[in-house]
Amino acid sequence: MARIFITGSADGLGKAAAQTLLTDGHEVVVHVRNEQRLTAVQDLVTQGAVVLVADLAVLEQTRDLARQVNSLGPMDAVIHNAGVYSEPSVLPVNVVAPYVLTALISRPKRLVYLSSGMHKGGQPNLDDMDWSGQRVTGTYSDSKLFVTTLAAAIARRWPDVFSNSVDPGWVPTKMGGPNAPDDLRLGHLTQEWLATSDAAEARTTDGYWHHQRRVARHPAADDLKFQAQLLDALARATGVSLP
Structure with a gap:
C-alpha cells in the first residue's frame, strides 16, 4: 500500500x-486551507487519514506545509x-504552491x-506575472498551462520520478458547478491510478492524461525554453530553487 x-x-x-x-487501504495525508475546514475532512480522519493545515495562497504557509509533510x-x-x-490567488495556489511543494x-x-x-x-507568456497574488495578472487558463509545463519540466529533470498532469474533465464539483456534464468518478480516477x-x-512519465488516456497538451508545455523560463521565474519569485 502507498502513502x-x-x-x-x-x-x-x-x-x-x-x-x-x-x-483501497492506502495511507492518505490530506490538506485543508484553515482550521475552520477541519470539520470537512473529519470523516476521512475517522478512517485513518492524517490532516495538515496551510493556506496555499501564502508562501510561508506553503513552505511550512512542506516541512509538515x-x-x-x-x-x-x-x-x-x-x-x-x-x-487574485490563481497563480499562488495553482502554480506557485505546486512548485514550492515539489x-x-x-x-x-x-x-x-x-x-x-x-x-x-493559456498564453505562454510570463511577462509581468505577479506570482504573489497582490495584483491580478494570469488567468485560470494561464495557470493551468503553467502547471502542465511544470509537470513536464519535472519529468525531464527528474527521470527517476513519474511526473504527469491530468485533465479531470468538467465535473460537478463546487468549482465545476452542478450542471457540469462529465462523470465525477472519472474526474478523480486517473489521479488515483497514476x-x-x-x-x-x-x-510512465511526462504524460498529459484524460480519463486514463494520454492526450495532446499545449505545445508550449513541451518547449524546453519555456520550461526553463517558468522554473527560473518561480525560483526568483519564491526564493526556492528546484533541486
Missing part, C-alpha cells in the same frame, strides 16, 4: 480521491490537486498535477 499526500482535500476531486484511496516521513506519491478559479517535499516516486482542458487557452497503480501505463 499519498493530496492537496486541497476538503471537498471536490481531492476529497473524492482521498476517500477512494483510503477505502516531511516530518511524517517519505511519501510514495503527491497529488497536487488544490486549485482556485477566481483571482521543490521542498522529499522526492516521492510519483507526482500528479491537476491541469484542465482550459490550459489550451499515484498507485502497478499497470505499465501508469508507471
Whole structure:
C-alpha cells in the first residue's frame, strides 16, 4: 500500500480521491486551507487519514506545509490537486504552491498535477506575472498551462520520478458547478491510478492524461525554453530553487 499526500482535500476531486484511496487501504495525508475546514475532512480522519493545515495562497504557509509533510516521513506519491478559479490567488495556489511543494517535499516516486482542458487557452507568456497574488495578472487558463509545463519540466529533470498532469474533465464539483456534464468518478480516477497503480501505463512519465488516456497538451508545455523560463521565474519569485 502507498502513502499519498493530496492537496486541497476538503471537498471536490481531492476529497473524492482521498476517500477512494483510503477505502483501497492506502495511507492518505490530506490538506485543508484553515482550521475552520477541519470539520470537512473529519470523516476521512475517522478512517485513518492524517490532516495538515496551510493556506496555499501564502508562501510561508506553503513552505511550512512542506516541512509538515516531511516530518511524517517519505511519501510514495503527491497529488497536487488544490486549485482556485477566481483571482487574485490563481497563480499562488495553482502554480506557485505546486512548485514550492515539489521543490521542498522529499522526492516521492510519483507526482500528479491537476491541469484542465482550459490550459489550451493559456498564453505562454510570463511577462509581468505577479506570482504573489497582490495584483491580478494570469488567468485560470494561464495557470493551468503553467502547471502542465511544470509537470513536464519535472519529468525531464527528474527521470527517476513519474511526473504527469491530468485533465479531470468538467465535473460537478463546487468549482465545476452542478450542471457540469462529465462523470465525477472519472474526474478523480486517473489521479488515483497514476499515484498507485502497478499497470505499465501508469508507471510512465511526462504524460498529459484524460480519463486514463494520454492526450495532446499545449505545445508550449513541451518547449524546453519555456520550461526553463517558468522554473527560473518561480525560483526568483519564491526564493526556492528546484533541486
